[in-house]
Amino acid sequence: MDFETVIGLEVHAQMLTDTKIFCSCSTKFGGTPNSHTCPVCLGMPGVLPVLNKKVVEYAMKMALATNCEINKSCEFARKNYFYPDLPKGYQISQYAYPIAEHGYVLLDVNGEQKKIGITRIHMEEDAGKLIHDEHNPVSYVDLNRTGVPLIEIVSEPDMRSPEEAADYLKRLHEILVYLEICDGNMEEGSFRCDANVSIRPRGQKEFGTRTELKNMNSFRNVQRALEYEIKRQQYLVENGGTVVQETRLWDDAQGATNSMRSKEEAHDYRYFPDPDLVPILVDDAWVEKIKADLPELPLAKRERFVNEYQIPAYDAGVLTADKTLALYYEEVVKLCGKPKVASNWLMGDVMRFLNEDKRSIRECPIKTESLAEMIKLIDEGAISGKMAKEVVEDMYKTGKSPQDIIKEKGLVQITDEGELIKTITSIIEANQAQAAEYRSGKEKVFGFFVGQVMKATKGKANPQLVNELLKKMLAG
Amino acid sequence: MEFNQSTIHELQEKIKNGSVTASQITESVFSRIDAVEERVHSYIRLMKENALAAAKKADEDIKKGDIKPLTGIPIALKDILCTKGITTTCGSHILHNFVPPYNATVVEKLTAAGAVFVGKANMDEFAMGSSTETSWFGPTRNPWDLERIPGGSSGGSATAVAADECIASIGSDTGGSIRQPAALCGVVGLKPTYGRVSRFGLIAFASSLDQIGPFTKDVEDCAIMMNVLAGYDPKESTSVNAEVPDYRQFVGRDIKGWKIGIPKEYFIEGIDPEITAAIQQAIKVIELCGGVCVDISLPHTQYCVAVYYIIAPAEASSNLARYDGVRYGFRAADVRELLEMYKESRRQGFGAEVKRRIMIGTYALSAGYYDAYYKKASQVRALIKKDFDEAFKKCDVILTPTTPTPAFKIGEKTDDPLQMYLSDVFTISTNLAGIPGISVPCGYSTSGLPIGVQFLASHFEEGKLIQIASAYEKNAKIEKRRPAL
Ligand SMILES: [Zn+2]
Numbered sequence: 017m018d019f020e021t022v023i024g025l026e027v028h029a030q031m032l033t034d035t036k037i038f039c040s041c042s043t044k045f046g047g048t049p050n051s052h053t054c055p056v057c058l059g060m061p062g063v064l065p066v067l068n069k070k071v072v073e074y075a076m077k078m079a080l081a082t083n084c085e086i087n088k089s090c091e092f093a094r095k096n097y098f099y100p101d102l103p104k105g106y107q108i109s110q111y112a113y114p115i116a117e118h119g120y121v122l123l124d125v126n127g128e129q130k131k132i133g134i135t136r137i138h139m140e141e142d143a144g145k146l147i148h149d150e151h152n153p154v155s156y157v158d159l160n161r162t163g164v165p166l167i168e169i170v171s172e173p174d175m176r177s178p179e180e181a182a183d184y185l186k187r188l189h190e191i192l193v194y195l196e197i198c199d200g201n202m203e204e205g206s207f208r209c210d211a212n213v214s215i216r217p218r219g220q221k222e223f224g225t226r227t228e229l230k231n232m233n234s235f236r237n238v239q240r241a242l243e244y245e246i247k248r249q250q251y252l253v254e255n256g257g258t259v260v261q262e263t264r265l266w267d268d269a270q271g272a273t274n275s276m277r278s279k280e281e282a283h284d285y286r287y288f289p290d291p292d293l294v295p296i297l298v299d300d301a302w303v304e305k306i307k308a309d310l311p312e313l314p315l316a317k318r319e320r321f322v323n324e325y326q327i328p329a330y331d332a333g334v335l336t337a338d339k340t341l342a343l344y345y346e347e348v349v350k351l352c353g354k355p356k357v358a359s360n361w362l363m364g365d366v367m368r369f370l371n372e373d374k375r376s377i378r379e380c381p382i383k384t385e386s387l388a389e390m391i392k393l394i395d396e397g398a399i400s401g402k403m404a405k406e407v408v409e410d411m412y413k414t415g416k417s418p419q420d421i422i423k424e425k426g427l428v429q430i431t432d433e434g435e436l437i438k439t440i441t442s443i444i445e446a447n448q449a450q451a452a453e454y455r456s457g458k459e460k461v462f463g464f465f466v467g468q469v470m471k472a473t474k475g476k477a478n479p480q481l482v483n484e485l486l487k488k489m490l491a492g
Numbered sequence: 493m494e495f496n497q498s499t500i501h502e503l504q505e506k507i508k509n510g511s512v513t514a515s516q517i518t519e520s521v522f523s524r525i526d527a528v529e530e531r532v533h534s535y536i537r538l539m540k541e542n543a544l545a546a547a548k549k550a551d552e553d554i555k556k557g558d559i560k561p562l563t564g565i566p567i568a569l570k571d572i573l574c575t576k577g578i579t580t581t582c583g584s585h586i587l588h589n590f591v592p593p594y595n596a597t598v599v600e601k602l603t604a605a606g607a608v609f610v611g612k613a614n615m616d617e618f619a620m621g622s623s624t625e626t627s628w629f630g631p632t633r634n635p636w637d638l639e640r641i642p643g644g645s646s647g648g649s650a651t652a653v654a655a656d657e658c659i660a661s662i663g664s665d666t667g668g669s670i671r672q673p674a675a676l677c678g679v680v681g682l683k684p685t686y687g688r689v690s691r692f693g694l695i696a697f698a699s700s701l702d703q704i705g706p707f708t709k710d711v712e713d714c715a716i717m718m719n720v721l722a723g724y725d726p727k728e729s730t731s732v733n734a735e736v737p738d739y740r741q742f743v744g745r746d747i748k749g750w751k752i753g754i755p756k757e758y759f760i761e762g763i764d765p766e767i768t769a770a771i772q773q774a775i776k777v778i779e780l781c782g783g784v785c786v787d788i789s790l791p792h793t794q795y796c797v798a799v800y801y802i803i804a805p806a807e808a809s810s811n812l813a814r815y816d817g818v819r820y821g822f823r824a825a826d827v828r829e830l831l832e833m834y835k836e837s838r839r840q841g842f843g844a845e846v847k848r849r850i851m852i853g854t855y856a857l858s859a860g861y862y863d864a865y866y867k868k869a870s871q872v873r874a875l876i877k878k879d880f881d882e883a884f885k886k887c888d889v890i891l892t893p894t895t896p897t898p899a900f901k902i903g904e905k906t907d908d909p910l911q912m913y914l915s916d917v918f919t920i921s922t923n924l925a926g927i928p929g930i931s932v933p934c935g936y937s938t939s940g941l942p943i944g945v946q947f948l949a950s951h952f953e954e955g956k957l958i959q960i961a962s963a964y965e966k967n968a969k970i971e972k973r974r975p976a977l
Contacts, residue, residue, distance in 0.1 A: 055594050059814045061587065061695040062574045062596060064728050094810050096857070098834055105813020157818065286857035288866055291700035291807055293729050 017254065019215045021246050022223055023181045024173035027188055028166050029198040030142065030206040031074045037141050037165035038065030038108065045204050049147070049158035057163035059103030064292050067092075071165040072296060074197040075115045075139050076306045078167055081191050081313055082134050084119030086303055092139075092293045096286040100157050101144035109168075110138035111287040115296070121187050122315060125180060132184050133172030140166050173212065173223065178242035182235050185209060189235075190314045194339045202233055209238055214259065215249045224249075225259040229273055232266045241266040245273050317342055325355035334363055341377040344384055351388030358391060361408065369412045381415040382408070390418040397478050398422075399429050431478045433485070436469070440482075440489050443468045454490050465490065495520040496656045497974070500565050500713040503659065507554055507564055514550035514564025517659070518543050518608055521566040525610075525657050528977045531638055534652040536571045536581055536629045538611040546608040553606065561720055563606030568652040568661035571612035572619055573704070574693040575599055582695045583617040583627040583645075586815045586822045586841030596693020597725045598662060598704050605720040610658045614648030617843045618812065619669055619697040621645050622915045625906055626845045633902070634677060635975035636941055640899040643673030643915075646707070650677040653707045654942075655977060660717055661707045666697050667800050668894075668919025670705045671931035675894035675944025678933045678973075680708045680961065682718065683919075685951045686926035687732035690725030696811040698804035699730075701923040711932065711962040715739035718954060734952055742959040748782030750960065753887030757793035758918055764897040767943055770935040771893045774945040777968045778891065778960070786887050790879040795872050796921045797913060802856045802869035803924075808846075809853030815841060848909065877925040884950040889960050892918050894931040894944035922948055930957040933970055940973075 036043055039056035056063045079086050093111035119134035144159040169188060175181045189207055192198035200207045214226035229245055232238045244266075249259050263282075264273040312320070314336050321332035321342075336342045341362075348358045366387070370380060390407055393399050399407060399422060410421045422428055430436060443465065444451050454461045469482050495503065495517045506512040522540055529535060543566065550564035574580050574592035576599075581587045595603070602609075616626040624632040624647025632647040634640040635655040642651045646663025650673035653661050663670040665683035674681025682705045689704045696702060706717035719740060724733040754775065759768070775785060817823035817837030824836030842850070856865035883890060896917060905912040922929040927948055934945035945964070949956040 055592075058819065060592065060594075060820070061580070061582065061590065061814070062572075062592070062691075062693045063594075064692050066727060066729055096810050096813060098813065098816060100816075100818050100830065103814060103819060105816060106810050284859045286810070286854065286859075286862075288806060288810070288857050288862070291698075291730075292696075 018218045019246075019250055019253075020218045020220075021176055021178075021242075022173045022214045022216065022226070023175035023178070023242060024212040025171045025175070025181060025184060026210045026212070027169045027171075027185070028208040029078075029169065029188075029192050031071055031165040031167060032197055032199055033068060033070045033074065033165055035068055036163035037068050037071050037139070038163055041163065043164045047160050049156065050160060052160040053162070057103070058159060059105075065108060065290075067293060067296070068165065071139055072115065072298075073306055074165075074195075075137060075167045076298070076303065077195045077197055077310060078169070078192065079116030079119065079137050080303075080307055080310060081195055082119040082121055082137070082169070082188075084116035084134055084137055086116045086298055087113060088299070089113065089295050089297050090115045091295045092290040093287045094290050097283050099143070100155065101146050101159070101162070103144070103159060103162060107141060107143060108290055108293070109140035112289075113295075114138035115298075121184060121191075123180060123183050123187060125183075130180070132174045132180075135170045135172055137167055137169050140168060142166050173214075178239045178246070181211065181242055182239045185235055185238060187314070190337065194311060194314055196311075202235075205233070208233070211238065211242060213242055213245050213249070215246060215253065225261050227259065227261065227273075228263045230263060230265050230276065237266060237268060240271065241273060244271065248273065314339075325349060325359070327355055327359050331359045331363060335359060338377060344377055344380070347384040348388045348391070351385060352391040352395075354391050354395065357394075358387070361387060361391065365405065365408050366412070369409070381413075382411045383415070383417075386411050386417050393418055393422070397429060397431055397480065400479055402475075403429065426476075428476065429478045430473050430476045431481060433481065436473075436477060436481060436485055437489070439472050439477075440465075440469060440485055443472065444489060451490055462486065462490070494524070494656070496524045496566075496659070498659065499709045500562070500659055500716050503565060504559075508559060514547040514554065514608065515544065517564055518547035518566050518610075521610055521656075521658055524655070528635070528655050529657060531633065531977065532635050532651050532655050532657070533630060533632045534568065534613055534648040534655065534657050535611040536583065536614050536627070536648070537579060539578065539609050540611075542578075543608050543610055550606055550608060560604070560606035561716060562602060565607055565660065566610045566658045567602060567607045568610050568613045568649055568658040569599065570615050570646050570649045570661070570663045572615055572664050572695045573599055573662060574695065575609070575612070578612070580612065580695070581629070582619070583615040583629060584842065584846070585628040586837070587695075588628065588822060590821050592693070594693060597690035597727060598721055599693065601720055601723075602662070607720075610652070613646070613652055613661060613663075616645035616647070616669075617846050618695070618808070619645040619664060619666055619702075620808070620845050620849055622668070622672060622912055623900075623902075623905065624648060624673070625902065626843050628843060631902060634899045634941075635977055636678065637899065637939070639901055640941070641676070641902050641904075643676035643895075643899065645669040645673075647673050649707050650674055650679060650681065653677070653679045653709060655975060660709070660713055662704060662721075663707055664694055664697075664702055664704050665919075665923065666701045666703075666804060667923050668916040670707065671894050671919050671922075671929055671944070671946060672916060674707055674931040675933075675946070676899040676942060678936075678942030678944075678975075680711055680714045680930065680932055682706055682714050682930040682954070682957065683922060683928060684718065684722065684954055685732075685928045686923075687730055688734075688928070688952065688954065689721045690723070690728050690731055692725055692727040696807075698807040699811060700807060701800075701804055703923070711958060711965045712740070712743045714930070714961070715743050715958045718958070722954070732952075737955050739955060739958050742955045743962045744966070745959050745963070746782060747778070747960050747963045750783045750889065751887040752778055752783040752785045752960075753788035753883050753890040754785050755788050755790045755793070755883070755890060755892060757790050758892040762896060763893060764937075766937045767893050767895070767897065770943040771891075771945055774934045774964065774968065775891060777964055781963045781967050783960070785891075788883045788886055788890070790876075790883055790921065792872060792876045792879050793921060796876060796924060797917055799869045799872045799876065799924060800916075800920045801852065801913060802865050803873060805849040805853030806856045806866050807853070809850045809857065812842075812846070812850055817841070845909070873924050876921055880921075880925045880927055880948075880950070888949070889956055890948040892946045892948070894918060894946040898937045898939075898941035898943060918946060927951055928954045928957055930961050932961045932964060934964075934968065935970055936973065
């Protein structure tokens with residue numbers, strides 16, 4: 017049977033505020049257990065939450081960047097359940113009235129734009145962490161993370177393949193990082209994803225029974241888990257079984273999903289409006305102020321790069337995938353005025369060095385001025401492309417300027433015509449037979465002469481100039 | 493007269509003219525405690541050492557001429573208010589050993605005003621009750637008749653003032669927990685507007701209804717206490733940043749021409765005839781003061797108790813989830829796994845009434861029941877609030893009985909929660925609407941039990957309450973009796 021896959025994603029993104037959502041404790045990752053806590057985030061008796069306005073503004077930024085409608089009034093609700101990492105016995109979240117709804121993100125699917133709907137974005141507080149003793153039946157509670165601000169971005173069930181899901185995730189990740197409201201670190205849990213997945217016979221309108229997948233902490237794992245789960249569901253259906261609505265955990269080592277709890281075991285969270293917090297009212301002026309502060313988003317930047325720099329869409333995509341890389345690129349272009357050449361060097365050699373060392377562009381030892389200078393030197397003919405390969409590698413290794421490297425290595429190209437004419441004259445004289453061959457039409461011999469000149473000049477001769485002169489002089 | 497029997501304003505005069513020291517006042521309070529506390533049981537915990545040290549410090553300040561509004565005045569705190577470094581139990585086994593590392597905002601304010609804290613007053617467990625019988629530390633007795641309840645949940649705060657075991661005290665009022673015991677113990681009790689006094693550090697029962705207020709021996713003291721307690725607190729999101737008047741200026745002003753609303757729904761069958769008689773008498777006094785009585789209607793009154801007993805338990809079920817034995821308070825021993833620890837800690841840690849309300853509240857918020865209970869109750873609550881908004885277009889203040897009966901016998905209603913809940917029938921609406929209310933003594937039953945009259949005003953009109961209560965107090969000339977202990 018031909019099946020269609022239906023995927024919806026729930027993404028939790030940690031907001032990059034200095035302090036927690038309802039108290040003034042630090043949000044820094046790590047730290048001695050329970051050192052970033054106070055009576056409020058410890059859920060002690062009689063304490064009260066006070067909302068960090070920054071969180072609302074960050075959520076509004078994400079809402080605007082994903083084309084959502086921001087609600088004029090929204091409220092916090094309590095999600096009630098017992099767990100040792102949840103000191104109040106409830107999580108402050110949003111339920112009936114979230115901060116934003118009805119948005120979308122555009123994906124490029126087989127060269128066509130596809131809209132992935134965003135159902136809602138809401139704000140909430142994170143829970144703490146349990147540390148289980150490996151040798152004794154004891155568990156410890158670390159509440160440093162408790163009260164760290166999160167936004168949850170819930171998509172419509174609009175994705176039709178694991179690739180689309182991964183692509184959507186990358187787009188969301190990119191936007192969050194561009195907005196500088198989330199560091200996007202998946203290993204530290206700053207960007208987390210749960211997936212709802214179901215299958216249905218192609219052409220059927222109704223959705224199949226879905227399962228919820230958790231515990232996938234990388235883009236790759238999301239894709240792997242979805243692929244596995246789709247196969248599992250297909251196998252079930254094709255063999256007369258039925259998919260059960262349940263929550264399943266991805267096991268990375270095993271490469272499989274395992275049942276965690278069924279629908280019957282699902283919690284009744286008893287949501288109700290948090291009486292300790294007042295409704296958040298958002299007026300147009302506030303929205304406009306946030307809108308005015310929005311940076312250029314990845315999609316817009318991509319289009320601008322293609323139009324303004326006349327580089328291929330592929331290049332624009334690679335260069336804008338990381339905001340810092342895009343900034344780096346734009347600075348190099350500004351300094352050297354050669355957009356395509358700059359893109360080639362950056363996407364070629366520079367990115368290769370960085371990838372090999374698992375470094376990000378932030379850690380790149382080559383200054384934008386240096387790369388631009390090198391491109392100019394090639395353009396002016398001061399160094400050859402071949403020399404530049406050596407220079408850029410040295411720049412990466414030492415952080416030195418191209419001029420310094422060229423000087424140290426004596427790499428300056430011989431562009432002095434007089435000097436080259438002398439060299440070529442003596443080479444032709446020494447190789448009369450070959451010269452005659454060339455004149456008689458054997459053009460292959462030309463390469464031999466180029467080689468001889470380069471050998472004589474230790475490769476420093478400007479190749480273009482050598483070509484010109486040789487042609488002229490061999491012709492006699 | 494003993495110093496402990498005096499009012500704040502009387503003592504302030506004496507402190508200023510040097511005829512009494514703060515230490516003498518505090519000592520007189522503690523000698524009274526030594527004499528009667530065993531019978532009344534106003535306190536869960538006494539803070540004698542701290543109090544004497546604070547009094548000594550107050551005397552040094554007085555010598556320097558530094559006299560603040562409550563300098564040297566012994567005050568009792570309901571044990572629902574967090575006190576830094578001092579065990580705060582909320583009347584519960586589950587918090588019997590909880591020592592807060594912070595002070596409630598009102599505790600900070602009282603300290604800054606020079607108050608001397610006598611101790612932590614007894615209360616119904618988590619303020620759930622109308623008789624102070626649900627306290628894990630045993631019941632408090634009414635000083636006017638030790639066989640009777642003092643009201644609740646702030647029973648200890650009321651009896652401490654009534655039995656002169658302090659000069660004034662702090663309570664909290666979620667559905668009448670200040671006004672009802674004030675009426676039953678013959679003292680003045682005020683529940684301020686929701687948002688007027690900070691709730692930070694007040695252990696939550698029902699967050700949208702809880703409010704802190706004072707118990708005092710007369711209305712002027714109530715004004716003095718409100719001057720200290722009221723005000724915006726950035727630590728509380730529901731705190732209202734509205735100007736706080738000098739409440740003392742309302743004391744002694746007349747109420748000529750004021751319209752006094754008499755809601756017909758509050759004069760119903762089932763009220764003790766002695767209460768009815770006392771309230772009719774109070775109405776006459778108000779008219780003599782120049783007040784003009786107008787008949788008003790609060791049509792949704794009959795739903796107040798039902799709405800309250802959905803909203804308050806719903807919020808409580810969530811507020812009390814944090815008492816799980818994980819981080820502080822009581823944890824059951826001999827448990828092997830997490831769920832068992834939760835269940836046993838809460839089973840052994842909470843009393844029957846608290847469990848009953850947690851269950852009611854959990855049910856009201858459950859999937860499939862939320863709309864029929866919590867949501868519906870919230871909608872009716874809005875109508876109740878609207879009733880008052882409409883009523884205050886027609887009158888300045890509303891007058892009602894505070895309670896339907898005088899103090900009942902200990903144990904009389906403990907097996908009948910519904911009867912117990914009905915003892916708050918006249919006070920609950922105030923909390924649902926968020927408006928202020930005051931109870932002032934208005935006489936005694938034939939058996940000598942105190943009776944209270946309640947005045948209600950619109951949001952942030954505590955000044956009006958002080959004004960009418962003070963006018964009433966001055967003109968009613970209620971015989972000043974003291975409980976025979
Ligand atoms: Zn904190």
